[in-house]
Amino acid sequence: MKIVLAKHIGFCGGVNRAMETALKTAKNSSSEQVYMLGHIVHNKDVVEKISKAGVIVTDNIKKIKTGILIIRSHGATPEIFEKAKTQKLKVVDATCPIVAKAQNIAKRLKDEGYQVIVLGDRNHDEVKGIVGATKNTAIVVSKPKEVQSLKNLNKVGLIVQTTQNIKNFINTASALLPISSELRIYNTLCKIVDLRQKEADLLAKKVDLVLVIGSFKSANTKQLTTISKNTGVKTHQIERASQLKKHWFNAIKKVGVVTGTSTPEWVIKDVVSELTKIGKGLE
Template identity: 35%
Template sequence: MNIKLAKNYGFCFGVKRAIKIAESTQNASTIGPLIHNNEEIMRLKKNFNVETLEDISHVSGTKKAIIRTHGIPKQDLQFLKEKKVDIIDATCPYVTKPQKICEKMSKEGYDIVIFGDEMHPEVKGVKSYASGKVHVVLHVSELAALKLSARVAVVSQTTRKVEEFKEIVSYLISHYKEVRVFNTICNATFENQDAARELSKESDVMVVVGGKNSSNTKQLLHISKEFCSDSYLIESERELEASWFEGKEQCGITAGASTPDWIIKKIIEKISNFKV
């Protein structure tokens, strides 16, 4: 069986930056998981004593706090400042961008529409920077129920599919007088999704590697399944099953933006040793 990696996959700029910050800081705590990859989080804890606080209320006694790649709500950042915690900001610059846009446009009187998952930490943070009316939608069908003013500004969660964002934008433009559109989908997301799409078209089986709570990884799985029904999402080589590869000739592998190379190498090694 031939094993082929996607043209673009794995660690994005923002995640690489956050990992370097955590490794150089050491003996610190992150507010929420630094990235959506449990294996890498455990490595940082073991080798660099980087702990994870699941909630801002657990910050008592913390001297150094690393802001996760997804960012945190504006009020939580203020809370850390009031507690005199040494703040190390590892928020991805691509996430900081929609935060600033929402803050600016809401001050100028625009209603804000955020395309994304309202429960995702990135969206929670972005939403907190809007001082006026702000709505979070995941599907174009949700827009009809919104009561928006004539002036609307729309941004996207950085890891969403561009095709779906276009649907949101198209609806808003056709229903409202003034719509400011800010394409805040990360370039790495575009590239990884395109590469997964192309590889899945020529594969008998696809393995998508990444955190199961990672938005961009789940998008890769969804795209892969469109063209290759035998597509699987795993976090480590321990989840691989030999039966997935029986009778297959072409195995494609892609990985989410929070997946380090050392995990991908282990997965390739184990697949290579399967007798299929």
């Protein structure tokens, strides 16, 4: 059984930067407790490593009395930064630069009088941060059909969650054109995420089965799984090697492997090692 790895796997630059920032902050802050509001990324293995380094994860900033607060890669709302300032917490901002750019564009559009529309998952922390940058005036849609219910649109600014699918973005923009007097479109998609999605599509057409490695809570990983399944190829998503099932690979000659941007290298190595063992056992 041949194993084919996608060219771009493992951490993206934004996740790697957030990871290094968190570990460095924890190492150099022995006299102060380091906190993080929510998990650094949607990956259990990465979260465990951060926790072992001494970073405490909390879901409420009010629970932090003193110390250092790390803003994770998904970013945060302006209210969080204000509360941190009020509580006199030291803030280390590990927001992905691409996410920060989307927040800045959203704020600028709002300040210039545009109705901001965000294409994405309204429950995702990244989207919450972008909406917060508009003082919670942005409208969130997840697909083109949801645009049809919007009325009386004058000046509209469209931006997109960094991990969305390019086709969904283009179709949403097209749906907005006929109902907007003025439409400004900003492509805030992460180029690395877009590249991985294209690789997943191409790889899926060349193999018998695609294995997607990454958290079930990861937006970009779920997109890869959807893209692969849409090609018609057998597709399985796992978070770690222990979730592999031998019967998946019966009569499979070629396996393609793609990963989310928050999937660590050590998890990928474990999966590939186990795949190799399974392949030899099927010979």
